Amino acid sequence: MSDPLLAVDGLEKHYPVTEGLLNRRTGAVRAVDGVSFEVREGEVFGLLGESGCGKSTAARSLLRLEEPTGGTVRFGGEDVTGYDAGELRAFRRRAQLVLQNPADSFDPRMTVRESVAEPLRVHGVRDGDVRASVVTDLLDRVGLAPGHADRYPHELSGGQKQRAAIARALVLNPDLVVADEPVSALDVSIQAQVLELLGALRREFGLSVLLISHDMNVIRELCDRVGVMYAGELVEVGPTGTTFADPDHPYTRAMVEAVPSVGGSRAGDREGLAGEVPDPADPPSGCRFHPRCPSVVPPDDLSVERGAYRRLFRLALDVADGTVDLDAPRERAGEAPAGAGRDTSDADLPADGADLRALVREAYDVPVSVEDGTVPSAAAALVDAAAAIARGDRDPGLPSAAEPLWSPCATERPGTVGTGDDRRVTCHLHDDAVEAVPEAARR
Numbered sequence: 001m002s003d004p005l006l007a008v009d010g011l012e013k014h015y016p017v018t019e020g021l022l023n024r025r026t027g028a029v030r031a032v033d034g035v036s037f038e039v040r041e042g043e044v045f046g047l048l049g050e051s052g053c054g055k056s057t058a059a060r061s062l063l064r065l066e067e068p069t070g071g072t073v074r075f076g077g078e079d080v081t082g083y084d085a086g087e088l089r090a091f092r093r094r095a096q097l098v099l100q101n102p103a104d105s106f107d108p109r110m111t112v113r114e115s116v117a118e119p120l121r122v123h124g125v126r127d128g129d130v131r132a133s134v135v136t137d138l139l140d141r142v143g144l145a146p147g148h149a150d151r152y153p154h155e156l157s158g159g160q161k162q163r164a165a166i167a168r169a170l171v172l173n174p175d176l177v178v179a180d181e182p183v184s185a186l187d188v189s190i191q192a193q194v195l196e197l198l199g200a201l202r203r204e205f206g207l208s209v210l211l212i213s214h215d216m217n218v219i220r221e222l223c224d225r226v227g228v229m230y231a232g233e234l235v236e237v238g239p240t241g242t243t244f245a246d247p248d249h250p251y252t253r254a255m256v257e258a259v260p261s262v263g264g265s266r267a268g269d270r271e272g273l274a275g276e277v278p279d280p281a282d283p284p285s286g287c288r289f290h291p292r293c294p295s296v297v298p299p300d301d302l303s304v305e306r307g308a309y310r311r312l313f314r315l316a317l318d319v320a321d322g323t324v325d326l327d328a329p330r331e332r333a334g335e336a337p338a339g340a341g342r343d344t345s346d347a348d349l350p351a352d353g354a355d356l357r358a359l360v361r362e363a364y365d366v367p368v369s370v371e372d373g374t375v376p377s378a379a380a381a382l383v384d385a386a387a388a389i390a391r392g393d394r395d396p397g398l399p400s401a402a403e404p405l406w407s408p409c410a411t412e413r414p415g416t417v418g419t420g421d422d423r424r425v426t427c428h429l430h431d432d433a434v435e436a437v438p439e440a441a442r443r
């Protein structure tokens with residue numbers, strides 16, 4: 001296989017968190033935390049993930065619009081992270097960024113013609129006639145009428161503005177276009193047209209494209225391969241068709257299952273995925289997806305049915321956090337709360353300990369009989385602790401007797417394994433599946 005156009009290895013962007021007048025560093029926002037992928041010649045590679053997972057930061061860092069705090073980026077075999085100012089200027093000519101809001105690409109006082117021509121002028125094309133003919137040709141190719149050229153940005157629709165922004169990105173004949181949510185600010189009907197345009201231009205110009213989107217349908221439409229990001233990390237990479245048809249990672253699977261139809265899906269359609277994207281200043285230990293994971297892995301020596309284990313683990317997580325909620329688990333599952341209409345505030349909790357424990361068991365659907373001898377006592381300890389937390393008699397934290405229930409997903413970082421056909425996944429479900437992929441080969 002030929003060298004990729006762009007090779008990103010262990011890319012990291014941490015923002016310092018500071019406190020006080022002296023700006024003492026107290027932590028870091030791990031916006032991008034060791035991301036590796038490649039964009040091959042002529043391919044469209046998609047970065048998919050929920051809002052806040054670090055997609056835009058990854059794009060800005062690999063283009064060195066912000067300095068990465070770790071990792072390397074190679075472009076055409078050269079180390080971008082080592083470029084001096086002159087080399088960076090040449091790189092910026094070859095790698096162009098298209099933003100979500102096309103208005104950001106334009107000076108409101110310049111006509112479309114002037115804006116699209118500007119990069120040519122800045123990069124030394126002095127001949128005005130040459131500039132004019134390049135611009136006229138490009139505006140035509142992106143589907144703008146000649147009459148649009150002398151309009152100001154505010155006189156164009158959103159779709160027309162994005163077409164003009166794409167023309168501006170292409171005017172220096174780049175090798176790579178990084179398109180960050182290029183259609184998410186547009187009406188659904190216009191999105192399809194702009195995506196089609198990107199696809200056509202990519203074929204016509206032999207471009208490589210890094211397409212960033214939270215929308216699975218946008219990625220599906222245009223991308224040859226996809227990298228799925230979660231909380232600053234890539235969890236799965238593979239060809240778009242096979243990855244979406246049969247995801248290896250539970251996060252990808254949850255996203256696929258939550259997007260019912262092709263065309264017009266937007267963020268918020270993902271009903272299947274409960275909970276929030278974690279705070280990148282304090283990401284979960286082990287696998288970052290474990291608090292939301294519907295397929296969390298039981299400890300090796302525990303033989304419990306998967307569904308029962310997941311419910312026990314949910315309770316264990318809530319006990320560890322001190323957030324025991326006697327109604328929420330049922331509501332999360334779309335069922336009526338345990339006490340239908342009854343407020344489980346302190347005053348209304350059953351005074352009798354056995355009743356309260358029964359309420360915990362019911363709310364979390366804790367299995368009463370399980371195969372393994374360890375579970376009843378660990379589960380009982382968990383239920384006791386949950387009841388005590390609900391009453392306000394106990395601090396958060398997992399009781400030691402319940403530790404056998406703790407999932408390796410919560411403590412051990414999963415390795416990355418190849419699962420065949422140009423696919424790889426970072427998930428404990430696949431720990432035993434295939435040989436580990438070393439860091440250097442993870443792209």
Ligand SMILES: Nc1ncnc2c1ncn2[C@@H]1O[C@H](COP(=O)(O)OP(=O)(O)OP(=O)(O)O)[C@@H](O)[C@H]1O
Pocket residue numbers: 015029030031049050051052053054055056057058214280
């Ligand atoms: N300059 C900054 N300082 C501190 N934190 C930042 C900074 N820029 C981004 N972040 C944080 O980094 C995380 C990733 O942000 P980023 O914008 O890259 O995510 P995203 O996946 O592109 O989401 P969106 O599509 O909403 O932009 C977020 O939690 C964000 O708040």
